[in-house]
Amino acid sequence: MTPQLAIFFVLAALAVLGALNLIIQRHPIHSALSLIVVMIALAGLYLLMGSEFVAAVQIIVYGGAIMVLFVFVIMLLNAGVEERTNVSKLAGVAGIPLAVALLGFLAAAIARSNESAQTGLQSGTLANTKEISTMLFKDFVYPFELTSFLILVAILGAIVLAQREKN
Amino acid sequence: MISFLNANATIIIYLVKIALLLFIVLTVNAYLTWFERKVVAHMQSRWGPHRVGPHGLLQPLADGAKFLLKEDPTPAGVDKFTYFLAPLMALALALTSIAIIPFGPQPLHIFGRDITLGIADLNIGILALFAITALSVYGVALAGWSSNSKYPLLGGLRSSAQMVSYELALTMSVVGVLLLAGSFNLRDIINAQAHHPERGILGWNVWPQILGFFCFFVAAVAETNRVPFDLPEAESELVAGFHTEYASFKFAMFFIAEYTSMITVSCLCTIMFFGGWLSPFPASWTFTHYLPSVILIPFGLWVIWDGIRYETIFGKIILPGVGAAIFVIGAVLIAFSSVNEFIQGPFWLLSKIFVFLFVYVWMRGTLPRFRYDQLMSFGWKLLLPVSIANVVITAFAILMWGAR
Numbered sequence: 001m002t003p004q005l006a007i008f009f010v011l012a013a014l015a016v017l018g019a020l021n022l023i024i025q026r027h028p029i030h031s032a033l034s035l036i037v038v039m040i041a042l043a044g045l046y047l048l049m050g051s052e053f054v055a056a057v058q059i060i061v062y063g064g065a066i067m068v069l070f071v072f073v074i075m076l077l078n079a080g081v082e083e084r085t086n087v088s089k090l091a092g093v094a095g096i097p098l099a100v101a102l103l104g105f106l107a108a109a110i111a112r113s114n115e116s117a118q119t120g121l122q123s124g125t126l127a128n129t130k131e132i133s134t135m136l137f138k139d140f141v142y143p144f145e146l147t148s149f150l151i152l153v154a155i156l157g158a159i160v161l162a163q164r165e166k167n
Numbered sequence: 168m169i170s171f172l173n174a175n176a177t178i179i180i181y182l183v184k185i186a187l188l189l190f191i192v193l194t195v196n197a198y199l200t201w202f203e204r205k206v207v208a209h210m211q212s213r214w215g216p217h218r219v220g221p222h223g224l225l226q227p228l229a230d231g232a233k234f235l236l237k238e239d240p241t242p243a244g245v246d247k248f249t250y251f252l253a254p255l256m257a258l259a260l261a262l263t264s265i266a267i268i269p270f271g272p273q274p275l276h277i278f279g280r281d282i283t284l285g286i287a288d289l290n291i292g293i294l295a296l297f298a299i300t301a302l303s304v305y306g307v308a309l310a311g312w313s314s315n316s317k318y319p320l321l322g323g324l325r326s327s328a329q330m331v332s333y334e335l336a337l338t339m340s341v342v343g344v345l346l347l348a349g350s351f352n353l354r355d356i357i358n359a360q361a362h363h364p365e366r367g368i369l370g371w372n373v374w375p376q377i378l379g380f381f382c383f384f385v386a387a388v389a390e391t392n393r394v395p396f397d398l399p400e401a402e403s404e405l406v407a408g409f410h411t412e413y414a415s416f417k418f419a420m421f422f423i424a425e426y427t428s429m430i431t432v433s434c435l436c437t438i439m440f441f442g443g444w445l446s447p448f449p450a451s452w453t454f455t456h457y458l459p460s461v462i463l464i465p466f467g468l469w470v471i472w473d474g475i476r477y478e479t480i481f482g483k484i485i486l487p488g489v490g491a492a493i494f495v496i497g498a499v500l501i502a503f504s505s506v507n508e509f510i511q512g513p514f515w516l517l518s519k520i521f522v523f524l525f526v527y528v529w530m531r532g533t534l535p536r537f538r539y540d541q542l543m544s545f546g547w548k549l550l551l552p553v554s555i556a557n558v559v560i561t562a563f564a565i566l567m568w569g570a571r
Contacts, residue, residue, distance in 0.1 A: 036302075053291060056294035068331050071305070072331070
């Protein structure tokens with residue numbers, strides 16, 4: 001087993017366990033912490049694939065900004081331990097087969113792709129920051145600008161919602 | 168044994184470097200508290216620590232022993248896991264960020280190997296640092312939440328709001344420097360300031376990026392929760408803020424984390440805006456290369472002279488010993504020009520870092536704390552627009568006249 005493969009399995013296990021823990025934990029803050037573990041493990045996987053920029057951005061945006069906001073809101077609302085209800089019948093009947101089907105589908109897709117579980121190093125196009133920015137601002141400039149416009153609209157919406165109370 | 172060492176040389180060198188850097192950083196941290204207390208005391212016409220050892224020099228050791236020996240009660244009703252995790256996270260992240268700082272231009276040749284000064288030379292250096300900063304909010308926020316007490320909770324809330332607000336300005340203010348350097352790598356950023364060796368101090372990023380530097384420094388001080396942005400621990404309002412419920416070594420961990428991030432921020436200011444290890448003098452002024460000796464030799468002599476006046480053992484023996492060591496280092500630098508050349512980079516880098524640490528302490532002795540609404544409007548209405556304007560102006564200037 002190469003070191004890369006070992007690191008891959010450690011990170012993958014962290015991501016999966018973090019995701020499971022996110023569901024199992026009953027306190028919102030603990031769930032949020034598990035989600036942070038998932039985000040960082042994913043960043044590690046990106047790093048393993050050689051895309052440093054994406055890894056750093058993953059931590060800064062998801063691990064940092066977004067999850068801090070989650071934690072902040074949970075702390076602000078002082079959310080307590082969540083109540084457990086009996087699992088609804090529908091979830092048992094429809095959920096488990098659907099989950100098994102999804103797992104099977106994913107496993108089949110991975111098995112058919114003839115690639116090893118660990119994806120190869122990103123070469124050239126997505127590896128370094130310069131390539132990513134050229135791609136964003138040349139090939140995908142319209143989707144990129146459209147996305148920024150969408151975010152701008154969302155920000156304006158948030159400001160309007162926040163100011164409504166004053167009237 | 169020898170073959171084992173040769174086979175795993177890279178790993179062993181890394182481990183030794185990490186251990187050495189940790190030792191140095193923790194020692195510097197300890198003496199930074201001494202320095203801070205001393206400087207603030209003199210600004211306020213007091214003596215500061217002066218009982219333990221000459222000039223209070225052993226005070227950090229006494230503090231450390233006190234931190235270790237104090238009782239460490241866990242308050243009832245805390246969230247155990249998070250309560251223990253928070254100080255660990257704060258300290259680990261603060262210490263990790265030091266690993267990315269490069270400390271000198273040339274590698275050191277020992278045992279036939281090139282040893283670079285600095286642990287991790289990352290392509291995404293500055294981004295990795297921001298990633299660590301982004302995560303370091305959790306130490307403070309979780310400490311505040313998990314203590315299950317109202318003042319820490321308020322401190323944690325303030326801290327997370329403050330850090331989210333100032334992180335934007337922090338990141339935007341660096342973009343100008345990145346545009347000038349064309350790289351995230353800290354070494355490349357320094358080398359980009361060395362294109363005109365004859366200009367010396369005038370070639371540094373701080374001149375074209377004065378707005379960026381202002382935004383970066385203010386935002387970085389806010390990120391490290393230092394005066395005047397120390398609202399998370401505002402002792403006059405919140406007892407001790409987020410670490411009210413922490414005692415003994417867990418408190419010390421927050422303390423060390425705060426001082427380590429001060430060092431990191433000073434390193435970053437130096438590297439990105441003040442030329443890192445570059446000398447402020449034009450490259451042709453080779454006589455300035457003797458400046459380290461000119462400072463070290465009189466300082467060593469002064470320490471010897473100061474030490475022998477004391478009647479304690481520490482003063483009589485250890486201070487003159489340290490003084491003699493400093494004197495010898497200064498003399499060696501004059502005698503061996505290759506050593507002198509090697510020491511130039513680290514000398515300037517460390518001097519500039521020291522100046523920034525002094526500025527930190529100076530601000531603490533001078534400025535009153537911001538009010539919470541002032542803090543928010545300052546961050547969002549002044550820093551963020553100014554740093555965005557700086558990015559636009561820099562980009563425009565580079566388009567018009569090129570990066571250098």
